[in-house]
Amino acid sequence: VEEQRARWERKRSRTAKELLETEHKYLEQLDLVVTFFVTILRAKGTLKPAVLETIFGLLESIYSASQVLSFHLERGNLGSGLENFCQNLELYGHYAENLEQANKTLKEQLRRNKSFRRFKKLQETRPQFQGRKLEDLLPLPMQRLHQYKHFLKDLLENTSLDSGDYQKLAKAVKSVSEISQWVQDIVHKRENSLQLLRVQKLLKGQKTQVLTPGRWYIREGWLLVVPSKGEELKRRMFFLFSDILIATKPCHPLHLLNSNKLACQAVYPLHQCVVDKVFGHTQSQGGLLSLSFPHKTLLLMSSDQQDINDWCQSLTAAVR
Numbered sequence: 001v002e003e004q005r006a007r008w009e010r011k012r013s014r015t016a017k018e019l020l021e022t023e024h025k026y027l028e029q030l031d032l033v034v035t036f037f038v039t040i041l042r043a044k045g046t047l048k049p050a051v052l053e054t055i056f057g058l059l060e061s062i063y064s065a066s067q068v069l070s071f072h073l074e075r076g077n078l079g080s081g082l083e084n085f086c087q088n089l090e091l092y093g094h095y096a097e098n099l100e101q102a103n104k105t106l107k108e109q110l111r112r113n114k115s116f117r118r119f120k121k122l123q124e125t126r127p128q129f130q131g132r133k134l135e136d137l138l139p140l141p142m143q144r145l146h147q148y149k150h151f152l153k154d155l156l157e158n159t160s161l162d163s164g165d166y167q168k169l170a171k172a173v174k175s176v177s178e179i180s181q182w183v184q185d186i187v188h189k190r191e192n193s194l195q196l197l198r199v200q201k202l203l204k205g206q207k208t209q210v211l212t213p214g215r216w217y218i219r220e221g222w223l224l225v226v227p228s229k230g231e232e233l234k235r236r237m238f239f240l241f242s243d244i245l246i247a248t249k250p251c252h253p254l255h256l257l258n259s260n261k262l263a264c265q266a267v268y269p270l271h272q273c274v275v276d277k278v279f280g281h282t283q284s285q286g287g288l289l290s291l292s293f294p295h296k297t298l299l300l301m302s303s304d305q306q307d308i309n310d311w312c313q314s315l316t317a318a319v320r
Contacts, residue, residue, distance in 0.1 A: 005160060012158040019151045020073040026144050027070055030063045033137050036123045046116050047109065054105045055138075057098045058091045062141050065091060079165030082152065086175040092145050096183040100190060102138060145183060149176045192216055199239055204251055208264040216242040219314050221307065226288070226299035233301065237262055240311075242318055244269055245291070268293055275315045277308075291315070 038056050041047050047055070065088035072081025109116050124133055156169045195217035200210040218240040224233040225247070239246040248262035268291070278288040278299075287308035291298040302308040 008158040008160060012155060015151060015154045015158065016073070016076075016078055019155075020070070022147065022151075023066060023070050023073060026140065027063070027066050029137055029140055030059065030066065032128055032132075033134070034060055034063050036126065036128070037120075037134065040123075041116075041119070044119075046119055047113070051105060051109060054098070055102050055109070057102055058095045059138075059141070061088070062091050062095060078155070079168035082155075082172040083168040086172045089175050089179045092141055093179050093182045093186075095141050096186045099139065099142070103135070106135070106138075142183060145176070145180060149173075149180050152176050199246075202262050203246075203248065204258045204261045204263045208246065208267060210239075210241075210246075212243075214242075215244075218242065218318055219310075221311070223311070224301040226301050228297075236265065238300075240314055240318060243271070245273075245315070268296075268298070270315075270319050273315075273319050275312060275319055277312050287312075289315070 033056065038052070038060060041052055042049075065085060069081055069085040072078075072084065075081075110120065120134060123129070152169065152173045156166075156173050159166050159169055196211050196215065199217065199220070203210065220237065220239045222235055223238055225236050226233060234249075237248045237250070239248070245268040247265040247268070249265055251258040251261050251263050253259050272294050274292040276290040276292070278290050285305045286301065286303040287305055289300045289308060289312055291300065300308075300311070302311070
């Protein structure tokens with residue numbers, strides 16, 4: 001038991017030391033933004049207060065919270081330092097929510113505001129920046145949140161249950177995990193919006209509305225449609241979402257405006273769809289899927305066994 005405790009203590013000390021060293025490095029990087037950008041820009045009035053607020057958001061508050069954490073870690077107050085720090089973790093969630101708008105506003109200001117463009121270039125040439133750009137430094141809190149999660153889990157695993165720090169660390173791990181999940185959800189929503197927008201732009205005309213609240217993109221790919229009457233197979237591009245399946249075909253390559261777009265052939269709602277996998281339709285590898293809708297049955301084929309299995313799983317999950 002004593003040996004086990006000694007091992008835990010060594011690991012815990014190592015993790016605590018690494019947490020403090022990386023916290024110092026993180027503070028140095030945040031300090032670059034706060035000192036050379038936020039403070040000077042506020043004093044000079046190069047950017048309007050609202051624009052400054054949008055680009056840098058809660059960075060100063062995050063910086064202050066880290067300074068306090070660093071102060072506690074330096075004095076070995078691990079449990080109480082982290083417990084106190086976790087009360088400020090919501091800052092990271094709100095910072096993540098604003099990050100997309102911050103990047104958009106930054107790009108806009110660089111395009112329109114000549115004096116800000118010059119100022120940014122000048123600050124980034126300072127030796128302290130070591131070639132880093134402002135764009136590289138703004139996402140730092142998101143990366144640090146991910147690191148906190150791992151450090152805190154390691155510390156908890158190497159703290160004995162009867163230690164005074166155990167409950168405080170357990171609470172801190174729970175807080176960090178919840179905020180990490182919040183940030184992850186923000187990232188997923190953003191990625192999903194970009195996928196919906198991309199598909200909307202791929203489709204000819206505006207008749208098919210892809211951008212609908214609550215809709216999630218799942219997958220896309222080419223499949224062969226088996227016609228009900230003995231016609232030849234039709235190759236179609238399918239887009240699967242959480243509530244619908246869209247079948248499309250390429251527009252004519254010589255079309256003036258839409259040569260690289262897809263024309264929507266049909267939109268199938270999934271809420272009344274039944275998915276069945278059909279085997280043995282050919283001697284070769286591959287497979288056949290049957291999708292039954294109230295007024296139509298769709299037979300989809302692929303020569304790639306793995307592809308048809310993946311489609312079957314995705315469609316079944318979406319229907320469910």
